Each structure stands twice: as C-alpha cells, then as structure tokens.
Amino acid sequence: MAFDRLEPARFQTQFQNALWLGLDSLRTHKLRSFLTLLGVMIGVASVILVGAAIDGLGVYAEESTAKAFGSNSFLVAQIASSGTLSRSQYIDKVRRNKPIGNDEMRLLRSVSGERIWYSPYRQHTSDIKRENQTSESASVLGVAAAMADIRDIGVVDGRFFTEQEEKSRAFVAVIGDTVRTALFPGVSPLGRTVRIEGLDFTVIGVQERLGSTFGRDQDNSAYIPNTAFDRLYGPGRGYALFGRPRPTSGLTLEAALDETRVALRSRFHTRPGEADRFDTLTPDAIRGFIDQILGMIAAVVVPVTCISLVVGGIVIMNIMLVSVTERTREIGVRKSLGARHGDVMLQVLIEAVALAGLGGAAGVAVGAAAATLLGRVLDLTIHIGAGYVALSLTVSGVVGIVSGWYPARRAAKHDPVVALRAET
Numbered sequence: 001m002a003f004d005r006l007e008p009a010r011f012q013t014q015f016q017n018a019l020w021l022g023l024d025s026l027r028t029h030k031l032r033s034f035l036t037l038l039g040v041m042i043g044v045a046s047v048i049l050v051g052a053a054i055d056g057l058g059v060y061a062e063e064s065t066a067k068a069f070g071s072n073s074f075l076v077a078q079i080a081s082s083g084t085l086s087r088s089q090y091i092d093k094v095r096r097n098k099p100i101g102n103d104e105m106r107l108l109r110s111v112s113g114e115r116i117w118y119s120p121y122r123q124h125t126s127d128i129k130r131e132n133q134t135s136e137s138a139s140v141l142g143v144a145a146a147m148a149d150i151r152d153i154g155v156v157d158g159r160f161f162t163e164q165e166e167k168s169r170a171f172v173a174v175i176g177d178t179v180r181t182a183l184f185p186g187v188s189p190l191g192r193t194v195r196i197e198g199l200d201f202t203v204i205g206v207q208e209r210l211g212s213t214f215g216r217d218q219d220n221s222a223y224i225p226n227t228a229f230d231r232l233y234g235p236g237r238g239y240a241l242f243g244r245p246r247p248t249s250g251l252t253l254e255a256a257l258d259e260t261r262v263a264l265r266s267r268f269h270t271r272p273g274e275a276d277r278f279d280t281l282t283p284d285a286i287r288g289f290i291d292q293i294l295g296m297i298a299a300v301v302v303p304v305t306c307i308s309l310v311v312g313g314i315v316i317m318n319i320m321l322v323s324v325t326e327r328t329r330e331i332g333v334r335k336s337l338g339a340r341h342g343d344v345m346l347q348v349l350i351e352a353v354a355l356a357g358l359g360g361a362a363g364v365a366v367g368a369a370a371a372t373l374l375g376r377v378l379d380l381t382i383h384i385g386a387g388y389v390a391l392s393l394t395v396s397g398v399v400g401i402v403s404g405w406y407p408a409r410r411a412a413k414h415d416p417v418v419a420l421r422a423e424t
Helices: 008-028 030-069 087-096 102-112 163-167 177-183 226-233 253-267 283-326 328-336 341-378 386-412 416-420
Strands: 074-077 116-130 133-143 155-158 172-175 193-196 199-207 221-225 240-245 279-281
Touching: 008 030, 030 283, 030 341, 030 386, 074 253, 102 116, 102 240, 102 253, 116 177, 116 226, 116 253, 133 177, 133 226, 163 226, 172 177, 172 193, 177 199, 177 221, 193 221, 199 221, 221 226, 240 253, 283 341, 283 386, 341 386
Parallel strands: 133 221, 172 199
Antiparallel strands: 074 240, 074 279, 116 133, 116 193, 116 240, 155 199, 172 221, 193 199
C-alpha cells in the first residue's frame, strides 16, 4: 500500500512503530551504524567548515572595508574600480577621465564644504626612522584633517592633526601601531620625532590597531597633512578624494555623492547624457563585488563538498541492502502477521533517514567545533551561518530518503512464504 493511501491514524501508529523498530536496529548494531553514518558526518562537517570559511571571509572583508574605507564615505578619482579592469578598459579610462587635484578640491570645498567633508588621499611607501631604528616600507598617507571624521579613524593616544596644522603645512604625524612598536618600544611616542624622507615629523597621535587586510599590515603607516606631503613628494598629477556628508547636513551618502558629481561634471564641462569623466566608489560597490566573488566561490566549492554526502548515501544504501538481506525472515514473519507493503517500506526508510539524520547532526557539531578551533588557532575570522547548517541537514535528509528507497522497496516486495524459508 502506498503511503498516501494509509489512513492518518494508522499512518501515525505505523510511523511510531517503525521509528522504534528502526532505532532499536541501530542500537543493536552500534559499530555498523557508526561506520555507516561516518560518511555522512564527514560530508556534513566538510560543508559546515567550507561554509564557515566563506561566510567568515565575507565578514572579514566587510570589517576590513569599514576600517579602510569608512562606514559612510565615498571616493572620487581618475580611476577607482572595485573590480579588475581589462587593459583596454584601463587605457580608455586614462584617456577619458580627468585627474582630481587641488583645483577640484578647492572647488568642492567652496561649493559643498559646509555640507560635505572632503579630503585628498595620497600614499607613498617609505621607511620611517628614529635614531638607529627603522619601520621599513611604511605607508605615508597625505590627507586633510577631515579624514579622521570621513574614515572614522580612531586615535588611542594623542590626537589627529587640526585644520590649522594642515593649512600651516606642519610636520606632524599620526602613526600606526606597527610604527609605534618598531620605533618607540616601551615609551610614549607623543612629542617625539620621526624622520620621513630625511625630514623630522613630530608624533602627535597613535592610531588604534587595525590588523592586516588580505596580508597587508594596515598599522605600518603614518598620516601626515596633505600640505606636508606635497613638500615631501611634490603635488603630483592627481589623487583620490574621499568625501562624507556632515552629520548636520541631513544628506545621505547617495545625495552627497550626487552633489559632488554635479560639481565635478560642471568643472570638466561634461555634457548632459555623457558619462562622468571621473570614477566613483562607495562601500556598497565594494561589498557587492566581494559578495559576487564569494558567491562564485560558494557556487563551485559547496557542490563539490556535497559530493562527499553522496558517497555517504551510497554507503547507507549498501548497508541497508545488507540489513534487509539479514532480516529477510523477520520481514516474512511481519508480513505473515498482517504487515502491509507500506509498513515494511516505512520501517526501512526510517532506519535510513535516522542514520543520515544522526550523521548530519553529528557532522554539524563536529564541523562547528573544528571551525571554531581552527579560527582560534590560526586567528581566522570564522562565521557559522544558519544557511549552511540548513543546507547540510537538508541534503543529508534527502540522501537518507534516496539511499533508503531502493532497499525499502526490495524489502517490501519479499514474498512472505519465501521469506519465512530464508536462513537466519
């Protein structure tokens, strides 16, 4: 009898009986049951580990983006792309787009400075020295005083430089934790001097520790006024420009970016309908690009990982076929006493699903424990998402049903007379 023709009350009773019979069979053959569910357990644990690593990478990338870019800021530059440009695209942008420089900065500040913070962002790699100690290949960053607000730069010791120090071209610096550790071990750096390109800069602050982003040490850096940066390295052809709406302006990020675009389009004499002659970048664009990459990774890696669950299903099917063969006489007795086709199928199916379900639950626990342990030992960002847990348990349940269906049908088709003659 098919399952859909069983009366509800009878189906419930038969389901409960089959469940207890199936669980009793699992308890009777503990070692065999454990070895059977081991394949499913390893498969589910693999899915959890891979999923935790992918989600953790996403969380890590988002946190790193917030630290490096700011939570509500945008960037304008001659070329600013969240993706990888082809050579032809890069050449086209270089030809079409205009550099952003001091003239554009002054224009934007005069037009929108009361509503939007603006800051240039220039970078140069240089050694930072103090006496006989050196912080090699540090990032020297030339910015405006407003950058502290634009990118939420935290200063744990001292302060960031002021607008007056920026205008006076003061040789002051806010150093990162790596520079502080290398040049001022055990002493406060405030008020002391460091040498950049042979010139003395007074340390007025220490930035909070940021850690590494994709292998790059964000703490091996020093912020100096953009005006002082010009004195070190010259004005250059252009730079990236950060912007952020002032809290009192009531502007959203999109509105502030639109206002900036209108001013720059006017500056570069861009006609209506023509593309901007500059690039813009927002945190959402960066996050969208990262999500796209992670989605591509997940689309390839997760299905491959799920193949191990298919292998576990094959093991379950094999063991269930052996189990059905061993219990041929038992099945004959049950059918001779009135057990129906659906009753026998239900018992075998429940046993297979129970094996897969127990293996799935154990796999989730093992995968979560392994992911947490690896995260702590290797100092990795690990995030165990509910989506991957649900996916692994769903797949393991489906594997249990599929792998148990054939053995269940084979058991249900046993002729009771022939089954009673089978050797025990």
